[in-house]
Amino acid sequence: MTTQEKTLQLKNIIINELADKIGSKVILLDCPYHGNVGDILIWEGECEFFKITNKKILSQHSLFTYNFPDIPEDVTICLHGGGNFGDLYRAAQDFRIDVINRYPRNKIIIFPQSVFYENKELIEKDINEFSKHHNLTLASFKIC
Known part of the structure; x- marks a missing residue:
């Protein structure tokens, strides 16, 4: 498989898995x-x-420029993917939790993340916070 073919394959997986979940x-x-x-x-x-x-x-x-305005319920909130989920970059994780708590009626999508926790108690705390939201998707893909 060429690089271009693999790129197209991955692009299609992401589109097929996420496009319909986002308003x-x-x-x-x-x-x-x-x-x-x-x-x-x-x-x-x-x-x-x-x-x-x-x-x-x-x-x-960014988490530094957002002031939490009212958002209509038909707007999907997407949170940037990357590698800051867990306790290594706690400000980003706390921001996600704040967004989830402040917008219980909006659909929220968290784009794929690398996950890292040293503090096992924080895992449980975060699971409890995330599970409160009834329309939250943590995007993850099995790509072989």
Whole structure:
């Protein structure tokens, strides 16, 4: 399989798994307004996904620029993927939990993440917080 064929295969898996779970209007939160090029490329891929699937991005914010306005219930909240789920970068995880708690009526999608916890008690705490939301998807894919 060529690189182009593999890229297309992965793109199709992501579109097939996520496109129908996300409404036509989205906001993207936890955008990487920092210098990690890998995170910025993931963000670019998320924006391309929205474009390909005809989703309208209403706004994009980092955890530092977001002030928690009222959001209509028909807007899907998407949280940036990457590698900050758990306790290594706790500010990002606390932000996700805050979003989940403040928007119980919105559909929320957390794009794929690397997960790391040292503190096992925080795993239980986070599971309890995430399980309170009734329309939350933590995107994960088995890609072989």
